Amino acid sequence: MRISTVTMYEQSVGSMNRQQADFMHLSQQLASGRRVVNPSDDPQAASRAVAVGQSQAVNQQFSDARVSARNALSQEESVLNSVSDAVASAKALVIQAANGTLSDADRQSVASELRGIYETVLGQANATDGNGHYLFGGYQDSSAPFVSSGGSVGYEGADQVRKQRVDASRDMPVGDTGRDIFLSVPSGSGFVASQGGPDSTSVDGGNTGSVTFKGPDVIDSAVASASGRYQVVFSESGGDTTYSVLEQDDSGTWVSAGIDGEPYDAAGTTVEVGGLRMELKGQPADGDKITLGPADEMNTDLFKTFEKVLSVLESPAETDAEQATLSNTLNVAMREFDASLDNVLTKRASVGARLNELDVIDSVSGNRELNYAQTMSDLVDLDYNQAIAEYSLRQVGMQAAQQAFVGMRDLSLFKYL
Template sequence: MRISSVTMFEQSVSSMNRQQSDFLKVSQQIASGRRVVNPSDDPQAASRAVGVDQARAVTQQHADSRVSARNALAQTESVLNSVSDAVTSAKTLLVQASSETLSDADRQSVASELRGVYETLIGQANATDGNGRHLFGGYNDSTEPFVKQGGKIAYVGDDNAREQRIDASRLMKVSDNGEAIFQSVPSGAGHVATAEPGNTGSVTFKGPQIVDQESVKPNQAYTITFSGDAASGYAYEVQDGSGNPLTPAIAGGYDPESDEPVRIEFEGLALELEGEPSAGDSIAVNPADQGNTSLFATIENALDVLENPTDNAADQAALRNTLSTSMRELDNSLDNVLTTRASVGARLNELDVVDSVGGNRMLNYEQTLSDLVDLDYAEAIGEYSLRQVGLQASQKAFADMKGMSLFQFL
């Protein structure tokens, strides 16, 4: 069998091309740092790598979402801290205004300071984040959630809380709507006493206090009504929210000249009364969540009595009763703000935990991707040297072979 020179040349060139292709492949792997440069290098590993890379991208999106959520919650926590400070300042001013030694001018001065706190609270309630979105407007975050309507503050935002997905299985609230913060009270806030606006007597109250927790009916409203006159004597009766006397009846005589406050106990609650009533006067004792729950309305009511002079005993009683009610409502509002702030803090802590889990997951994905497609440099360098020697040997063999011809011996 004869082998032609053309066949020898073709085989030699094919061998050199194959050796050069293998050499360039290893060179490309070393240059890129990847074992699987093209899917054809390892189809199974390339397919698995695509799935792992997609999962890693989703995890990174959740990590970016957690950054955004943390910024929103941190701003909310900062604003709520300022709100709690403002409510505490308002409570301090009302305690100061309750002093009987103050004149109308003194109370006007206190009212001026209280109005400053009031305006501060409105500003905090309409606070925005770094993107110009209002923190407490729910999903309606493009406009101010609290506006003045008829001289009163009203909430016009959304009643939902914005949520954001921070992980595949966790949808977290990144804000709370303003109604839940500024116009609500915490569950179990108890009862609040309020003197009816039409009272003409000078009765003032203190409380209510809880004297028997087991007997308290959280959702029951009460009304204490007065009857009689100074000549025949005064009497009181405690009625339920529907105007029916309690069973057993809670009623009795009321002596406005008593040296000690008149203490009335009913269904686990106690109220202390002083001053002289008028027939038909009444005091309502309502569950905190059934009465005024608006922080702004509380301060507005206090401002109304502080900015008006007290010309008689009835005005003085209205002042004391309103301030007493306002202080109780401020306590409830502060508790509500602190409860919301605690919830925000818990969510920030949860973000730290989810961040830690997400970080571990990202490391696992990186390790899996590395195992699938990354290059073992020690092995690759050894193969690079081997391919280089093979290519050089192929080139040397071709160079030696192409010089072999019978014409050299003629």
């Protein structure tokens, strides 16, 4: 069989080209550090690498989301810390104002300081996160969540909490609503009493007598745990003062609690109902009322507590009725500030728990990222020892092909012409 010179040349050139292509491919692998430079190098590994890369990208997105969530929660924790300090300072001022030796001018001075704290708390309630989002406004960003109007503060924020997807199966609240922080108290915060009916808007609750109260104190926790709201109603007939106790049923109607027309002694009377005890003193007027119940069913508005304390401190206390209103209001405010402070501290603890959870998720995510990186390395990374050995072998092969071409070229008959 005769093989033409052209065929030999073509085969020799093709062999050199293949060796050069393999040599170039190995050079690309060594330069990039990747075994799979093109999908054709290992289609199955390339396909799996795409899936692992997508998982890595998703994991990174969750990591970025956790950074955002941590920033928001850290800012909220800082604000709640300031609010708890402010409420504690307010209670200290109320205790100071309850000193019976203070004059009206002294109480005015205390009220001035308390008003500063009130404005501070209102400012903190309308704090933003630096991106235009109100920390305690929920999904409401068009306006401040708390608006002061006519001497009172109203909540205009949303009741839905912002959430952030911080992991594949975890939607984490990255804030709390203003209603949960400033207009609520935790259940089990004890019991509170107030002058007048439960819906009274005036400081004295409509009472005109000089009766004062202490308590309510729990004397039977088992009974008190199931207690609702009660109302002590005073009646006067023929110079004798009596009292009756009503309780609120499930429909909101006040019905007798089994204590009706009991004699009242202005020097001191003890009322026990629903596992609770109250100490009453002073002379009530006909129709005066005292309402008591669980703290979470009475006034839960922190700003309203500030407002009624400011109102009573900024007003003179000259008559017996005014002094009774001052004493009762300050006693109730202490308990309400305690309940509000407990609520703020509870929410702050919840924020801390979420920050701790983010740390745990970060740790798990870090381990997951290491697993992804290891899997990706196993799929596409280059074994340098093997690649360098093959690189040297390909280099020898290419040189051999070149030498063979030189030898084949010298077999041409034209060399002898």
